[in-house]
Ligand SMILES: Nc1ncnc2c1ncn2[C@@H]1O[C@H](COP(=O)(O)OP(=O)(O)OP(=O)(O)O)[C@@H](O)[C@H]1O
């Protein structure tokens with residue numbers, strides 16, 4: 608549906624975005640994950656034709672967006688990273704302003720404003736001045752402004768930065784709802800890996816202007832070593848049980864700490880039944896077993912040697 612090809616942006620000497628390839632299929636929620644300064648905002652600025660690329664192309668339904676921005680403009684909603692609202696206007700007046708920019712007129716505009724206020728959970732706050740809004744309410748209204756013209760594609764640039772957990776959850780649920788109920792295609796930018804992990808079907812990981820990994824969550828996590836880590840909680844330490852584990856050639860590593868045994872084995876090995884058998888033989892009492900899968904944070908660390916958040 609939307610495709611960016613070899614998009615590049617240089618600000619003088621600085622290579623903010625280097626030859627990235629990104630596509631969105633209809634109905635997907637796609638994540639763009641990366642630390643501060645990775646080039647996320649510059650990338651989506653180019654995709655939404657707000658920033659002119661140094662080189663590269665953008666296509667919407669096979670039409671060239673850079674030559675013809677209006678093929679995308681009506682179908683696209685962009686939620687900017689910086690909150691763009693008028694403090695001295697009410698929520699409703701703000702939405703009215705943004706609706707008029709989209710050339711919407713009453714009575715349709717009025718209806719849409721009411722619908723959008725409901726979508727973002729501000730139906731009772733429409734007459735309140737934005738300057739009296741909390742950070743989370745402003746973020747929600749910022750999203751609402753992008754929804755008025757019923758876009759098919761929504762691009763969100765870090766929509767949950769600096770807000771309370773409750774507003775954050777509300778926004779995440781709103782994103783899910785827009786996708787499920789309105790079949791909206793969403794590009795969700797964030798440096799919170801849990802959000803991207805929760806929301807997104809496919810993910811691009813960006814660092815220093817380049818996309819360093821892409822694919823489904825599973826594909827990206829498979830970048831990490833072929834091992835799995837199993838945590839076994841024991842009632843008490845049992846030397847004999849540990850010795851059996853250590854004597855298994857298939858087990859790469861065994862560590863014991865605070866009644867917890869960490870076992871590393873290749874991913875394809877299913878050890879659980881054997882663990883319980885060995886425990887029974889040695890009268891070791893297992894309280895719990897947990898198989899830990901790597902997080903996107905682990906993948907980022909593996910690829911870059913740095914943590915996602917500084
Ligand atoms: N207009 C500009 N002029 C010069 N440099 C810029 C400009 N816009 C962005 N940059 C630089 O390009 C790089 C990428 O910036 P960008 O804002 O795209 O990153 P980001 O991933 O959105 O970061 P953040 O998570 O902090 O929003 C940064 O080093 C930034 O300083």
Ligand SMILES: [Mg+2]
Pocket residue numbers: 647648649688764765
């Ligand atoms: Mg940004």
